[in-house]
Amino acid sequence: MIHHTGFQSLFSSLTRRQALQIGLGTGLSFLLPTLEARATEKRGKERPKSIIVLWMGGGPSQLESWDPHPESSVGETVSKISTTIPGLEIGDTLPQMAEQIHHLSVIRSMVSKEGDHERGTYYAQTGYRPDPSVIHPSITAVISKQLKRDDIEIPQHISLASGDGFVVPRGGFLGADYDAFRIFDPGRNIRNMRPGVDEARQQRRLEGLDVVSNSFASLRQKPVAKTNHQSVIEKALTMMSSSQLEALTLEGEAQSTIDRYGDNRFGRGCLVARRLVEQGVRAIQVVLSGFDTHVNNLDGQRNQFAILDPAFATLIADLKERDLLDSTIVLCLGEFGRTPKINPLEGRDHWPIGFSCVLGGGGLAAGRVIGETDPNAARSNEEQLTKTTPPKSPVSIPDLYATILTTMGLDPYEEIQSPIGRPFMMSEGMAVNDLLPERLR
Amino acid sequence: MLIALAVVGVTTLAVRSSAVPHALERNVTDFSKTSALAQTGNLPSNSTEASIANAPIVTEANAELARLWEADGSVRAGEASDLVILRRLSLALHGTIPSLEELRLFELDTSPDRINRWCVRLLQDNRFDDYFAERLARSYVGTEGGRFLVYRRDRFINWLTHQLRANRPYNEIVSAMISGTGVWTGQGEVNFLTNAFDDDEFNPNKITARTVRAFLGQRMDCAQCHDHPFDHWTQNDFEGIAAHFSQVRISPFGLTDDKSKEFIVDDGTTEDGRMVAPSVPFNPEWLSESEARRERLAAWVTHPSNVRFERATANHVWGLLFGRPYATDRPVDDLPDPGTDSRLAMLDLLGENFRENGYDLKHLIRVIVATDAFRMSSVPPETNGDEETPDNWSVFPLVRLRPEQVIGSMIQANNIRTVDQNSHLFIRALKFFRANDFVDEFGDPGAEELQDRAGTIPQALLRMNGELSRELTSMNPFFAPGRIAAIAPTPESQIETVYLCSLTRKPTPEELQHFQTMFEESGTGTAIEDLFWIMFNSPEFSWNH
Numbered sequence A: 001m002i003h004h005t006g007f008q009s010l011f012s013s014l015t016r017r018q019a020l021q022i023g024l025g026t027g028l029s030f031l032l033p034t035l036e037a038r039a040t041e042k043r044g045k046e047r048p049k050s051i052i053v054l055w056m057g058g059g060p061s062q063l064e065s066w067d068p069h070p071e072s073s074v075g076e077t078v079s080k081i082s083t084t085i086p087g088l089e090i091g092d093t094l095p096q097m098a099e100q101i102h103h104l105s106v107i108r109s110m111v112s113k114e115g116d117h118e119r120g121t122y123y124a125q126t127g128y129r130p131d132p133s134v135i136h137p138s139i140t141a142v143i144s145k146q147l148k149r150d151d152i153e154i155p156q157h158i159s160l161a162s163g164d165g166f167v168v169p170r171g172g173f174l175g176a177d178y179d180a181f182r183i184f185d186p187g188r189n190i191r192n193m194r195p196g197v198d199e200a201r202q203q204r205r206l207e208g209l210d211v212v213s214n215s216f217a218s219l220r221q222k223p224v225a226k227t228n229h230q231s232v233i234e235k236a237l238t239m240m241s242s243s244q245l246e247a248l249t250l251e252g253e254a255q256s257t258i259d260r261y262g263d264n265r266f267g268r269g270c271l272v273a274r275r276l277v278e279q280g281v282r283a284i285q286v287v288l289s290g291f292d293t294h295v296n297n298l299d300g301q302r303n304q305f306a307i308l309d310p311a312f313a314t315l316i317a318d319l320k321e322r323d324l325l326d327s328t329i330v331l332c333l334g335e336f337g338r339t340p341k342i343n344p345l346e347g348r349d350h351w352p353i354g355f356s357c358v359l360g361g362g363g364l365a366a367g368r369v370i371g372e373t374d375p376n377a378a379r380s381n382e383e384q385l386t387k388t389t390p391p392k393s394p395v396s397i398p399d400l401y402a403t404i405l406t407t408m409g410l411d412p413y414e415e416i417q418s419p420i421g422r423p424f425m426m427s428e429g430m431a432v433n434d435l436l437p438e439r440l441r
Numbered sequence B: 001m002l003i004a005l006a007v008v009g010v011t012t013l014a015v016r017s018s019a020v021p022h023a024l025e026r027n028v029t030d031f032s033k034t035s036a037l038a039q040t041g042n043l044p045s046n047s048t049e050a051s052i053a054n055a056p057i058v059t060e061a062n063a064e065l066a067r068l069w070e071a072d073g074s075v076r077a078g079e080a081s082d083l084v085i086l087r088r089l090s091l092a093l094h095g096t097i098p099s100l101e102e103l104r105l106f107e108l109d110t111s112p113d114r115i116n117r118w119c120v121r122l123l124q125d126n127r128f129d130d131y132f133a134e135r136l137a138r139s140y141v142g143t144e145g146g147r148f149l150v151y152r153r154d155r156f157i158n159w160l161t162h163q164l165r166a167n168r169p170y171n172e173i174v175s176a177m178i179s180g181t182g183v184w185t186g187q188g189e190v191n192f193l194t195n196a197f198d199d200d201e202f203n204p205n206k207i208t209a210r211t212v213r214a215f216l217g218q219r220m221d222c223a224q225c226h227d228h229p230f231d232h233w234t235q236n237d238f239e240g241i242a243a244h245f246s247q248v249r250i251s252p253f254g255l256t257d258d259k260s261k262e263f264i265v266d267d268g269t270t271e272d273g274r275m276v277a278p279s280v281p282f283n284p285e286w287l288s289e290s291e292a293r294r295e296r297l298a299a300w301v302t303h304p305s306n307v308r309f310e311r312a313t314a315n316h317v318w319g320l321l322f323g324r325p326y327a328t329d330r331p332v333d334d335l336p337d338p339g340t341d342s343r344l345a346m347l348d349l350l351g352e353n354f355r356e357n358g359y360d361l362k363h364l365i366r367v368i369v370a371t372d373a374f375r376m377s378s379v380p381p382e383t384n385g386d387e388e389t390p391d392n393w394s395v396f397p398l399v400r401l402r403p404e405q406v407i408g409s410m411i412q413a414n415n416i417r418t419v420d421q422n423s424h425l426f427i428r429a430l431k432f433f434r435a436n437d438f439v440d441e442f443g444d445p446g447a448e449e450l451q452d453r454a455g456t457i458p459q460a461l462l463r464m465n466g467e468l469s470r471e472l473t474s475m476n477p478f479f480a481p482g483r484i485a486a487i488a489p490t491p492e493s494q495i496e497t498v499y500l501c502s503l504t505r506k507p508t509p510e511e512l513q514h515f516q517t518m519f520e521e522s523g524t525g526t527a528i529e530d531l532f533w534i535m536f537n538s539p540e541f542s543w544n545h
Helices: A016-022 A095-103 A117-126 A139-146 A199-217 A221-227 A229-240 A243-248 A255-261 A265-279 A297-321 A377-381 A397-407 B002-015 B029-040 B046-054 B056-072 B082-094 B100-108 B114-124 B126-141 B153-165 B170-179 B188-194 B204-216 B235-245 B293-301 B307-322 B342-356 B361-370 B403-413 B425-442 B457-465 B467-473 B480-487 B491-503 B509-522 B524-537
Strands: A050-056 A080-082 A089-091 A104-111 A157-160 A181-183 A283-288 A328-334 A353-360 A415-417 A423-425 B248-251 B254-257 B263-265 B274-276
Touching: A050 A139, A050 A265, A050 A297, A080 A095, A089 A095, A095 A104, A095 A297, A095 A353, A104 A397, A117 A139, A139 A157, A139 A283, A139 A397, A157 A265, A181 B457, A199 A221, A199 A229, A199 B509, A199 B524, A221 A229, A229 B457, A243 A265, A255 A265, A255 A297, A265 A283, A265 A297, A283 A297, A297 A328, A328 A397, A353 A397, B046 B056, B046 B361, B056 B342, B056 B361, B082 B100, B082 B114, B082 B126, B082 B307, B082 B403, B100 B491, B114 B126, B114 B361, B126 B153, B126 B188, B126 B204, B126 B307, B153 B170, B153 B188, B170 B188, B170 B204, B170 B293, B170 B307, B188 B254, B204 B235, B204 B293, B204 B307, B235 B263, B235 B274, B235 B293, B307 B342, B307 B361, B342 B361, B403 B425, B403 B467, B403 B491, B403 B524, B425 B457, B425 B467, B457 B467, B457 B524, B467 B524, B480 B491, B480 B524, B491 B509, B491 B524, B509 B524
Parallel strands: A050 A283, A050 A328, A157 A181, A157 A283
Antiparallel strands: A080 A089, A104 A353, A328 A353, A415 A423, B248 B254, B263 B274
């Protein structure tokens, strides 16, 4: 048997344990343990900031959640309940959130320019409308790049419980490195993350890979080095042996905790998101789809909000209890809202003007309610879906992201370059002053 | 029963290079027949095709390459081996590496000029039309499913596949796309237009940008909102072309034109918008006399004097063959104006020849494959020392395989016989469904597939630990690992067969020695599984070279 232990050869760095035995001072810093600033060791405001986006796929109805209008002629809908923000009433679909909402703020006047799922999702995730000449990065990709941490061995941009491909946030022109790492069934199996064979066999495989790679690379050293094939495999191996992978599991969580979030993909996703934040991961998306209720709106919305409510409320309470809320922005958003008018199939259609989102944490002002809608105003020109009168104090997606970036300590107007040298601002919007932390207003 | 027969056939292939049990070999009759054809050099169309290497266009193209290298002071690399070139060809035209079955046939063909003849052979295989239609379609309609009600991507691909199979002149294919009318389920080409419906409204801007990019190789999208800062395209130019598409309307009877409809641009300057008449940015005499605006435009785009059309096609086809376009430093659909960059003279040569040969795509492919650039080794010449190799095709570039090529190659390597329309239904189903899942998880670059991109960690994890790669490397009596273990008589022939199946080459003496030791230590079954795993994760497997 030929032994490859020298670090000069390709693919020789194997398990974490072995790397530690030999690896100090060889420049392979990514193989080393996280020496300092483990995120779990810092709490409170000083902790590096993260963002969790709860993505409501399909277009959640504002009328059955954050902006109920049972007294208006909006068809069959929910009733209102009072909340921990004085004067704020929300739909009875969200009883647990009614208890936690004072940690957050509600925007009822979101406006988008796109009324199609795919285009709307693109716009709501990037702050830019689809453009055939460039793919914009999602805001979470931008954050994971701008606030990149060197001590994280697992992906820093993760999408949990995601379904449709276009809902997974992309790195766009920042490169595929910043695409969100997809995990379909959070906490259950970490697909592809564990070798399929035992350690001795994995070792033999890597040695063999070393041999085959060397015979290819020996004649073409520069071109092969430029491919980065080796370093990508090494990083993947590092991840496979990283203790940080545990954050992606539910190891050590009591079943009662899982049940509080909801033992479903979205609930477990929110719990895994909390664990990832503790580990220091920057940008996490958790997806709940199924809001596209063109038929039988009320039942459909009730079902989905019944999944959202415990997961969202438990997540906020948990972050608060662990003193992580001041460093973690939580944003609950979908691509658009739904029409005040009920269609003949008892459904609501797409409504990109005057829908709601909820956000807070990470230093954002709490307890605010921004904007106001008049569902009756839309009835007069309902045929012009995208050209209705905007709600009071409209907030665009770029405005929302300017607010979030500013709060996270980034300058939204800082330009990042696309590969062909076209500069883009991180967000073209204006931060919503009322939502900014006091020191930034 | 059928499976059993197939397995017997497979066995023979696996051991052909070593001691062949003659009784088994006789079972593969169809295979023997084809190999007899190959040996006599009597392949279909062989008589006319063999001469492409001597065609004046190939000589001119090689002279142009030599001119570039001299200007750059580059030393060209050596010739790649025929097996390496066959691998490139198969990846480019069929999206997979060659099967062991094909390699055995190829090895039997010892007459000269076999690459050019095999190029024709690959072009005549139905897998070419299927695969190339999908590749070309990406620049016409992208990859999104879109609005199912009025857009059927599958019908479009199906239509395009048939155009390629019939070898319809490319200018006619493009004209049909631009000017097509009818129902999107019946007339596949109409989906080129219905793809541009957003929110129930036809978007002439989207189709204009796409037409100019895909067929003229230039981007005027920016001119949609303002005059292009670098080029001479203006907003008026853009709107003038868009006006040709503005009469499109859709009804239950399909897509037609409403000849009374005018193009009104709402740019906020006037209350009611501004009417824009159809126009083109240059050479309006190329427009046809037709009543239908789109037919007039189609004639302009594909006019024989419109060299942008032929240059763009040459650049795109070159890109699909090499994995990167001839103009390496720009997106494939963003060429500079004709005559402005002498380094791109190759595109003029190829484009002109393409036009003179009736816009025959297969001819264009054969010409490019016959040039020195396609035959070049990816090993840089030693004289290069520390110098960076300039992007001038003096060394064959290492290009990352696209996801569909990776999965196509993994599935092919797992089967000793060629995976094609004659394969067992089960294998074709596996290829179709698994390939789609894999491509989705691997990350489909969509219409941007010819842009350079980095490999990602999820991709490496998927290749190393993914379910499919586990399945494809595991011992199963019907697939390559199991077949090789059962039939190849010695570890040496087993190792050699795995190498041929996956890397299209034989192992070096050092490799052979290393893996013979591994076979002794692990036992045959485990060792073959591990060897396939190693191959799938090696840079040599996932890069075109």
